[in-house]
Amino acid sequence: MALLSTCVANSMTKGSWIRRMFEAGIALKQEHGENAVCDFSLGNPDLPPPSIVADGMRKLSDTLDRPFSLGYMPNGGYSWAREALADHLSREQGLALTAGEIILTCGAAGGLNVLFKAILDPGDEVLALSPYFVEYGTYVGNHNGIFRTVPTATDTFSIDLDKLEGALTGRTRALILNSPNNPTGQIYSREEVSTVAALLKEKSRIAGRPIFLVADEPYRFLAYDGAEVPPLLPLYDFAVIAGSFSKNMSMPGERIGYLALSANMPGRDALMNGLIFCNRILGYVNPPVVGQHLMRAALGCQVDAGIYKKRRDAMAEVLSAAGYNFLMPKGAFYFFPKAPGGDDVAFVNKLMQHLILAVPGSGFGCPGHFRLAYCVDEAIIHRAADGMKKAFFS
Ligand SMILES: Cc1ncc(COP(=O)(O)O)c(C=O)c1O
Known part of the structure; x- marks a missing residue:
């Protein structure tokens, strides 16, 4: 028996990539431990508010x-x-x-x-x-x-x-x-x-x-x-x-x-x-x-943008070292590289095999890319380097 309107059911199917990755992340963390997973799926800022x-x-x-x-x-x-x-x-x-x-x-x-x-x-x-x-x-x-x-x-x-x-x-x-x-x-x-x-x-x-x-x-x-x-x-x-x-x-x-x-x-x-x-x-x-x-x-205060810049630079290094094709972000806290092989969903699944969570570009109306949110500790970015390389070459 359908309880949801067709309209809401359809929107949930279409717009659910971030939610799906979030849920996949919970399952991965339960299986492998919180610290083993490099989660770049969500734009939820991790820095504490200004004091x-x-x-x-x-x-x-x-x-x-x-x-x-x-x-x-x-x-x-x-x-x-x-x-x-x-x-x-x-x-x-x-x-x-x-x-x-x-x-x-x-x-x-x-x-x-x-x-x-x-x-x-x-x-x-x-x-x-x-x-x-x-x-x-x-x-x-x-x-x-x-x-x-x-x-x-x-x-x-x-x-x-x-x-x-x-x-x-x-x-x-x-x-x-x-x-x-x-x-x-x-x-x-x-x-x-x-x-x-x-x-x-x-x-x-x-x-x-x-x-x-x-x-x-x-x-x-x-x-x-x-x-x-x-x-x-x-x-x-x-x-x-x-x-x-x-x-x-x-x-x-x-x-x-x-x-x-x-x-x-x-x-x-x-x-x-x-x-x-x-x-x-x-x-x-x-x-x-x-x-x-x-x-x-x-008003007029903000979190330390320098921390995000360091993370951006760290992520750019990880991506360049592995050979990814990407545009250096001028702002915000996301990268949107090209998915090697062209199939963003398949590539994001591959990243998951290496315990890395990203979101397919299809979720943003742009297949062929994937999104990495770097509002995470810099150590997680460095820890992802090996998996990013393996996913690129596999
Ligand atoms: C581009 C963009 N617009 C709007 C929002 C919504 O932000 P808010 O928390 O202010 O509603 C977000 C949140 O991630 C966003 O990325």
Whole structure:
């Protein structure tokens, strides 16, 4: 007897690569011992939150004898938290923002769902560049949108402007740009994003309604070797940032994120009211009290990005020594090498025989590659060297 809707059952089958690898990892660890397995499957940051986060927790605990200290609040978040974040983002983006342009959400994931709920009519299309974070398709589908992908350039994963232009239609409502990118580690340059902004402006004019540029930026803090992650709010009037403190403050379980609208967006008050309404009716109601306190305490701080850089360099050495073909990531904490032999699923199974867990590129709309998440202790990366070599040559 089918208890699940066909739609959910299908999404679970399609989007389950990371979950499958996670489950395979549990079985492998039970059989061979926790330390024998090199698990690069999940983007769950292993570094502890910056120590200042504990101050926020202490301050909050001092208020718990007061009524409503953990109570409901306005659905967009506490005004003091929105104001503090507006100040911070004004500096980051180089554009003056107020609390009225910010809504706090349950992670970037919650923010994207709130945004799509607010802006999509049935049949509206949302584009993402592939390879892409696999949940996007589900988020768009949740709100009756149609998810379409546009391939990036082979090998460099940079934006293919001709293909993007070809994919924009009169039904396109939004384009998601995820930079630094999961899974490729690519960062789109100022020149690239400026060209995209000009293209969207022109296509919006032709369509007679704005196409939103959605910057999904949980990895903004993690750009190596001085790479710039260009701020999008000043570049395009209909830009929206979906951000979070899951990765930079290592607190993904706290579910604290945000949407920020460009201060140049005409009609943004109406959109903000809609977003706040959607935060409530989707059942998020308001973002967690604890997360807001921790965010305010630690705004401007982050985990030590130098540790991730050392791990990136270590992983690059392991991959190069074995002969893998890969693009050096400019940001985030993922590698997306080519799967030797071309069959990503077969190769990931081979890696498992050597007790290494990775995720096939098929799970990101890009077969022929595999993803390694290096938010793990550097010792695990070194320990994987032998297995990576054996899998390559077997
Ligand atoms: C590209 C990308 N977007 C969004 C998210 C969701 O992050 P959050 O924890 O802020 O909801 C993730 C999480 O891994 C991600 O990799």
